[in-house]
Each structure stands twice: as structure tokens, then as C-alpha cells.
Amino acid sequence: MKKTMTGAQIIWECLEREGTKIAFGYPGGAILPTYDALKHSSIHHVLVRHEQGATHMADGYARVSGGVGVAIATSGPGATNMVTGIATAMLDSSPIVCITGQVGSKLIGTDAFQETDITGVTLPITKHNYLVTKASEIAQTIREAFYIAKSGRPGPVLIDVTKDAQQGTCEFDWESAAPQLPGYRPDLSPDAAHYKQALELIKTAKRPVIFAGHGIMISGAMREVRDFAEKAGVPVALTLLGIGAFPASHPLNLGMMGMHGEAWVNQAIQDADLLIALGMRFDDRVTGNLKNYATKAKKIHVEIDPSEINKNVKVDVALVGDVREVLNELLPHVEATDRKEWFDHIESLKGDSAVRDIQNLPDNGHLYAAHVINDIWRETEGNAIVVTDVGQHQMWEAQYYKHDNPRSLITSGGLGTMGFALPAAIGAKMANPDAEVWVIVGDGGFQMTMCELATIVQERLDINIAIINNGYLGMVRQWQEFFYERNYQATPLLSPDFSVLASAYGIKSSSVTTRADVVPTVRAARKHQGAVLIDFQVEQEDTVYPMVPAGADLHNMIRRPSPIVETAMDK
């Protein structure tokens, strides 16, 4: 028998049926009917301190769990506070569903109290969005929203529900079959002819490189990528968001590519005769100057979103479909090939990279971020989920924490959102409560969302927070150093005493200023039950090397000066 329910009750009922266990949100007038109905729901609601935090938490939850994250806010300022988190999820293809309250439908368009046209605002940064004005439309809309968020190329979906729709009643009706949406075709698969062309290119290539992107994690194709790379004997370069898709310790792993990628990886890409791009989108941080990008290479692009094909880089063969399915189709036909010359060449590209590495420079008594991150990696044996913010520390993390496991580096790649780390770590921890979670965050980005420390305490979460405190907006300072004659405008940064701040929240804390103190402090943090904050006061003007200046050719990297010799790559 069908039950009569309010729109607000239907919201929770539908979320439960979609498998939601946790929702991150913040109440207000226009969403109050929904909060009123929360008492009947089994869903655990996490009260955030700022709606941006709710979206990043939902995003972190989605990235770690592989499911859909849910964030809730009121109309007007509540909804607009979500915008940064929605855009972050959009650019990193993270499936979240945001539910916002809206003023009563009769008030729409009158500039009513806390009215914002949030569907208008978020139109370009959502995969899809809805304005719902009737209780009877809610169930179908939520089903569609979840389906759209998680199918094909995932992304954020926003549902704006008027107050009268939440208060109104109707008979509850739920269909379990996937919704039929005219014009939406998320399950594309490549033509047989394209498979043949791809196999031919792979067979004849002498210097191929596989690109591992985020799409591998989204499709769950980690094993297939490994089988493919091993069988075909092809080295694998990773995008920032692809880190974890292929184990760092695997002999075929080249490392990260792009602006702060390894010098030899970028050079190998420029020397390659075939690129096999898997679930990545040739972002400008990856390619550098497109005119001189991998000019000797044919390109195969495996990607679920057809709009990415030939968007930035023209490709020779496009396999539009799910990476896992495509690789399963290719695998039986791939032949083992001897590429000794190619591997010898790549080995030779490493040159003196090791001696340039700050890890291998003589100890000068200073504390460097790279050392801190490397020590965290060693102590956690590479098994933690690390959630980073944006800036220098993010790139050092990508370089010095060796990720063997998928979904173990959570970071804002596409939008580069400062303030992401702390809330996203809350979502990550709640998605995988048994995991050891580390936040690695700059002193700047931490101050953008540090209010969520209270959420960590309220939820009793065991999260370790490592602030890489250099007293600057470090990455911007670095650009000023290289490209603006060291004119450090607006980058020296005053901060509170982070240890005292943590204490105010009841969080255990310490400050570290010497290398010798790093390991004991990390060990103590790992032993402690509950949140810990460590303020690592590092070298203030350290630089992330190598660096491809924005718009430069990929192989023209600025490298840490070699204590021995300069090589040809240092132009």
C-alpha cells in the first residue's frame, strides 16, 4: 500500500533507499522542514561549521568510498557557500548530491529573504541541477540525481527544493529500475574498428607510455591497468589524480607527469612514439605548451566522456567508454613486446636527478617539507589515506609520499581549491573509519576551513593533521620568486599559534622545528586515539622542483640546481 508522506520525509526516505548512511549539512529556515523530519531517519547527520565544508566532506566521502556523497544546506547564503565545493567536485568528476532549501514557490522571483537562484548559479558547475516545487516530484528527482551523479563520468548534482514542496504531502512511490533519461547516454562503448586501430598502434610502438588518470579509480580498473602494462611491457606515468591507480612501488611506474612531475617522465613523454591515455583529460598542467607537446607520439585516448576527445590534444584513436571495459576488451589481444632500448633510454633520462633531490642533499640543519612528508610516508608504511590541500605541500606530497593503494591520495586537482583538505579528510575518515587518515595542509589553506576542527571533535574522529607551516602562501611566493622578481606582495602570512588553537578545540597538538623531532612526533600522533595537530615549522623559502613554467614546453623544466653538474635538460 502506498503511504502518504511529506516532501521532507520523502527526502530522507529516498536518501536511505539510495544507500546514504551519512549526510553533511547545516540548517536554516528554508530547509527546516527537512531537518524536522530527520528524527525518523537512520541517516547520521554531520553538523558542519560552514557549508563549503559540507560539500568537501561529501566529496572526500565519495572519493574514498566510491559511492555518492550527500551535502545539505539552506537557501541563499547556505546554498552559495556550497559553490566552491560543487565546482571542486565538478572538475574532479566526484559524485555528490547537494540538497538545498529554497524559499516558498510563491515567493520565487520576489527577492524574498534568503532567496538565491542557486540552480542558475550552479548551472555551469553541476553535471545537472533541479528546482523542485512539488512534494510529488521529489522521489523521482532524487533517483535521477543519484543516477546522473554516479553514472558515466561522475559529477555533482544539485536539487533545490522549495519550502512548500518539503511541507506538502503526497503518496510515496519508488521505482527501483534505473531512470530513463532521454538524451543522456552514459554507457558508451567504442567501435570494433577503433579497437583494431589501437591494437595495431600498440603492437608497432617502440617507445610507448601509458598515462594513468583518475578515470582508472572511478572505473575500478586498477588490476586491468596493471595487467595491461605488464603484458604489453609499457611504463606508466601518472597524473596527480591518477596517483594510486598504479602502485608507486611497481617497476613500471615512472612517476607523476606535468608541471611538477619528474623531469625524466616529462622527457620520456616528449620522446615517446605512442601515448595510451587512460581516464585522463590532458589538462594544461599535464601538457604544458600544446604546440610542442609529445609531437612524435601517436595518441590513443580511452575516456568515458566523449566531450574530452580532441578537446585539448588531437588523438589518433579514441576509445570512448569505461576504462575497465575497454582494457578487458584489449587485454587478450595485446602482445608482449621487447622494449629494452626504450627502458634503457628512460633510465638514462634519470641522469643526476637523485643528487638534485633535496632528500639526498647534505643536512644543513633546516627542516624541509619534503623530509616531513617522506618521514610520514615511511612511518605509515604508505598505508594511510592522505588528504592534501593546494599549494607547495600538495606537490611535495605527490612527489614524496609513495602511494601503492587506490583512493589513498585525496586532493583537489582540477580546481585547486585551498581549504579542501580538512573537511575532505572528515569525509574520507567517515567513508573508511578503519583507515589511518593524514591531512597535509599549508598554513594558508588550513586557515580557510579550520573551523571544521570543531566538526572533527564533535564527531570524535581520529585524524592526524600535519600543517606544513612556511609562513607564506608558498606556491604563490614561488611564482613571485621565479616570475615576478621576488616581489612578495600579499604572500607573507601571519598565523595564530596553531598548537594553542588546537588546544582550544581540545585537540592534542605539538610544534616541530627540527628534523630529529619529526619521526617521534609522527609516532606519537599515530599512537594517540583521537585527533592530533602537528605544526611543522619548515624552511620558509623552499621551492618545488622541477617546475614547467605555465605555458612552457613540457621538457623545459626549471630544476633544483645540481650540486654536481648541469645537464642538457636545464635550459
Ligand SMILES: Cc1ncc(C[n+]2csc(CCOP(=O)(O)OP(=O)(O)O)c2C)c(N)n1
Ligand atoms: C581558494 C583559493 N584561493 C587562492 C588560491 C591560489 N593559491 C594557490 S596555492 C596558494 C598558496 C597556498 O599556500 P599554503 O596554503 O600556505 O600552502 P603552501 O603553498 O605554502 O604549501 C594560493 C594562494 C587557491 N588555489 N585557492
